[in-house]
């Protein structure tokens with residue numbers, strides 16, 4: 477269960493408004509900056525934006541759902557994309573994926589409760605020579621084996 481710090485949300489929203497003012501015309505920039513902080517837009521955050529701007533919540537929601545760049549589903553600080561294209565599939569991508577599911581305790585499309593990791597699959601990322609490939613944020617990891625998964629995750633956990 478994801479727990480959100482409502483006081484932090486209030487502070488972060490107020491801080492973003494200091495940059496843009498409470499100008500509804502700058503709502504996209506406001507939501508973009510907030511998503512940069514949280515990696516997604518929780519309901520509590522949209523409510524706070526609505527409360528502080530006076531823009532109806534339905535309108536704030538409308539903007540947040542209209543643009544694909546915004547996510548209303550939890551997203552981790554690190555988005556792990558396992559390539560399941562043909563070359564990676566042949567070299568064991570699904571075994572790597574299964575091990576990632578085990579280590580993280582989540583399924584594809586889900587995010588860990590500590591909001592550190594989101595697990596996704598993608599098709600060929602254009603690095604077939606390195607198969608199987610796992611992309612974490614923008615960093616490509618090649619020749620990943622199930623045995624390397626635990627230390628890879630540990631490495632990212634320690635980076636925070």
Ligand code: FES
Nearest residue numbers: 559561564600603
């Ligand atoms: S199939 Fe995975 S990088 Fe091409």
